[in-house]
Amino acid sequence: xxxxxxxVDMRRMMVExxxxxxxxxxxxxxxxxLKVPREMxxxxxxxxxxxxxxxxxxxxxxxxxxxxxxxxxxxALDVKGGEKVxxxxxxxxxxxxxxxxxxxxxxxVERIKKLAIRAKKVLKELGYNVKIKIGDGTLGWxxxxxxxxxxxxxxxxxxxxxxxxxxxxxxxxIMPVGDRYFQDLILVKKIGDRMEKKNFGGCQxxxxxxxxxxxxxxxx
Ligand code: SAM
Numbered sequence: 014x015x016x017x018x019x020x021v022d023m024r025r026m027m028v029e030x031x032x033x034x035x036x037x038x039x040x041x042x043x044x045x046x047l048k049v050p051r052e053m054x055x056x057x058x059x060x061x062x063x064x065x066x067x068x069x070x071x072x073x074x075x076x077x078x079x080x081x082x083x084x085x086x087x088x089a090l091d092v093k094g095g096e097k098v099x100x101x102x103x104x105x106x107x108x109x110x111x112x113x114x115x116x117x118x119x120x121x122v123e124r125i126k127k128l129a130i131r132a133k134k135v136l137k138e139l140g141y142n143v144k145i146k147i148g149d150g151t152l153g154w155x156x157x158x159x160x161x162x163x164x165x166x167x168x169x170x171x172x173x174x175x176x177x178x179x180x181x182x183x184x185x186x187i188m189p190v191g192d193r194y195f196q197d198l199i200l201v202k203k204i205g206d207r208m209e210k211k212n213f214g215g216c217q218x219x220x221x222x223x224x225x226x227x228x229x230x231x232x233x
Contacts (some may be wrong), residue, residue: 021065031066032084045114054105079106089187090162101150106132110199113141122150153179153212168196
């Protein structure tokens with residue numbers, strides 16, 4: 014699929030001004046961000062805003078996360094390609110695409126059917142083989158466990174216990190823990206029976222761009 018040149022430029026600027034300038038320099042992460050067309054994961058009327066420094070509405074009261082947060086969580090996951098990754102909260106499918114581009118085998122759970130169907134369609138169109146399930150991601154996805162990495166993209170009060178159980182020894186979970194307005198990015202590493210916890214720092218609520226999301230005629 015031929016992409017409009019201005020999106021390629023916007024993507025390069027997003028990577029330079031929002032990601033590299035804030036200290037994320039890992040080659041695999043940068044290359045994936047330069048390749049995945051973020052505009053494909055947002056509603057038609059928000060495509061021109063796809064590379065702005067904030068989250069965007071994708072409808073159903075949900076958002077595609079700010080590019081920097083996606084990059085920070087991807088960096089924290091420390092993936093090199095080949096890892097089996099469980100994502101909780103497929104949303105637009107953008108984070109799944111970034112991980113798939115790095116070479117991870119991605120399993121993603123989304124509780125909202127419309128979002129799951131749309132994400133699956135876009136990911137398939139772009140050639141990413143991401144497995145998506147509709148359901149409550151706090152229960153994980155037992156069928157394919159254990160996972161090398163688990164990324165939770167929806168904030169919650171704590172890391173759900175079933176996710177610990179589905180993590181391999183030596184594996185990593187990353188999740189924003191907190192409420193709607195302020196969250197700490199918590200990373201947990203499983204070492205035998207022990208859990209090593211690290212706080213990656215707080216992230217404040219960023220005002221949403223475009224509260225409407227997808228328009229009806231774009232629904233599947
Ligand atoms: N990773 C997404 C992306 O790249 O667009 C961002 C997702 S958005 C910030 C969080 C998503 O998590 C929403 O789509 C929401 O419906 C979903 N979600 C929240 N709680 C969930 C749960 N318990 N199980 C599955 N999905 C959940």
